[in-house]
Amino acid sequence: MLQSRFKMPSHDELVKRMDAIPDHVLRECPICHAKFLSMRLGRDHTCPKCGYGFRILAKRRVKITFDKFTEIDQNITVPDRYTDEKYRAKIAKAKKVTGLNESVLTGIGSLNKQQVAVGIMDPFWIMGSLGSATGEKITRLFELATRKDLPVVMFTSSGGARMQEGLHSLMQMAKVSSAVAEHSAAGLLYIVVLCDPTTGGVTASFAMDGDIILAEPHALVGFAGRRVIEQTIMQTPPKDFQSAETVMKHGFIDQIVKRSDMKKTLTQLLRLHTKENAYG
Ligand SMILES: [Zn+2]
Numbered sequence: 001m002l003q004s005r006f007k008m009p010s011h012d013e014l015v016k017r018m019d020a021i022p023d024h025v026l027r028e029c030p031i032c033h034a035k036f037l038s039m040r041l042g043r044d045h046t047c048p049k050c051g052y053g054f055r056i057l058a059k060r061r062v063k064i065t066f067d068k069f070t071e072i073d074q075n076i077t078v079p080d081r082y083t084d085e086k087y088r089a090k091i092a093k094a095k096k097v098t099g100l101n102e103s104v105l106t107g108i109g110s111l112n113k114q115q116v117a118v119g120i121m122d123p124f125w126i127m128g129s130l131g132s133a134t135g136e137k138i139t140r141l142f143e144l145a146t147r148k149d150l151p152v153v154m155f156t157s158s159g160g161a162r163m164q165e166g167l168h169s170l171m172q173m174a175k176v177s178s179a180v181a182e183h184s185a186a187g188l189l190y191i192v193v194l195c196d197p198t199t200g201g202v203t204a205s206f207a208m209d210g211d212i213i214l215a216e217p218h219a220l221v222g223f224a225g226r227r228v229i230e231q232t233i234m235q236t237p238p239k240d241f242q243s244a245e246t247v248m249k250h251g252f253i254d255q256i257v258k259r260s261d262m263k264k265t266l267t268q269l270l271r272l273h274t275k276e277n278a279y280g
Contacts, residue, residue, distance in 0.1 A: 031218045044259040051217040053259040058105040058122035066109035077101040087164045094125040102133045106141040111267045117145035119154040127159030135172025142179035151189035156207040160200015173205035180209045189273045215244035
């Protein structure tokens with residue numbers, strides 16, 4: 001049998017290679033189609049013209065957003081009973097590329113000495129899909145935050161429920177939302193940051209459960225994909241109907257925040273909502 005000679009690089013190697021992309025390589029923004037040298041993407045990986053935040057690894061987002069971060073539940077992964085050969089190969093590739101055992105990175109971070117429970121979905125882990133272990137990690141994060149009296153900041157980036165896990169994947173929507181409701185009932189703050197893309201079962205559950213919902217510029221935010229909608233309603237939706245800007249116009253997003261301003265904005269929001277600063 002013919003063996004593929006291509007060997008997938010490890011997470012560390014990939015990050016090293018990404019950092020080693022020469023400054024003079026030409027990049028194109030998928031939103032405004034501006035062409036610019038890769039050096040202008042900067043540390044935040046943002047389009048210098050329209051502010052679109054390119055998709056980034058969860059581990060990179062931690063570095064550019066939080067002062068300190070301690071990962072939790074890093075060994076939770078897909079249970080064997082769900083896997084077949086094809087799925088196992090996808091999981092192995094996702095683990096290698098992202099350096100994560102699941103599509104979400106969870107932990108306790110700090111922003112200007114304020115502690116916060118953090119969840120970051122990784123769009124490079126089978127499209128940040130919501131599997132049973134993803135749901136378990138996010139549920140545990142909210143339960144921990146409720147016990148420790150901490151706010152939660154969740155960065156969503158997902159293609160939706162993971163089809164390989166069928167109903168077990170879909171039930172994570174309700175499971176996570178229940179943990180969010182308990183966190184909310186304890187009077188604690190939950191901030192969501194919608195990143196490109198936030199779709200499907202994630203949009204239909206914890207991505208829209210936040211007390212404050214932020215989004216990165218031009219992030220795709222929707223439920224079903226464009227083609228499914230076109231074939232269902234037999235009409236062509238407007239070009240930008242699922243952009244964060246359109247979704248905000250219709251009242252589902254509180255503010256669009258550039259990635260370079262995210263740390264400052266989150267720090268201010270957390271400070272405003274700490275109990276010492278609350279009225280009454
Ligand atoms: Zn752009």
